Amino acid sequence: MQTAIKHITDTDIWVALESVKDPEIPVISVVEMGIVTKVASGESQVASGQSSRYARVTMTPTFVGCPAIGVMKKDIYDAVKKLGFEEVEVTVDMDTAWSSDRMTPEAKSKLEKFGIAPPAVMDSDLTEEMLDKVRCPHCHSTDTTLRSAFGSTLCRAIRFCFSCKQGFEQFKPL
Ligand SMILES: [Zn+2]
Structure with a gap:
């Protein structure tokens, strides 16, 4: 047919x-x-x-x-x-x-524009200090701190930015 x-x-x-x-x-x-x-x-x-x-x-x-x-x-x-x-x-x-490393660079940049800090790249050279340097998606300052290990979902954390005084969510590197 x-x-x-x-x-x-x-x-x-x-x-x-x-x-x-x-x-x-x-x-x-x-x-x-x-x-x-x-x-x-x-x-x-x-x-x-x-x-x-x-x-x-x-x-x-x-x-x-x-x-x-x-x-x-x-x-x-x-x-x-x-x-x-x-x-x-x-x-x-x-x-x-x-793993969050599977996200494309475009995805990470869209995530930041969406207001969520993208996950850091996970590699063996990553130190605690680098993990704590999360860039604020609103003003791009790295002067931020962890407020809660869990945000609206378990894969997100809540952080606070000292520079623009706003809270934001971070997609945790997994
Ligand atoms: Zn900020």
């Missing part, structure tokens, strides 16, 4: 996923967050010579304390399904840990 089916590529899936935002940070997509790790698509043969197009998306489980995974999984499914796939499978890859 020959029907005019638009060919959907993996690139289309990545583009669709750009429209899926992190439910807690609505300016950043799940792709920029580094949550989506793998995308695959193809056709599988079903009965009577017909084929069915499938898409598989693999995502990291994010981390404990940021419980948006169920919402993101559903949003990812819906966005990919809309492209016209008969079968969509969203898998959570428990072997790949999400």
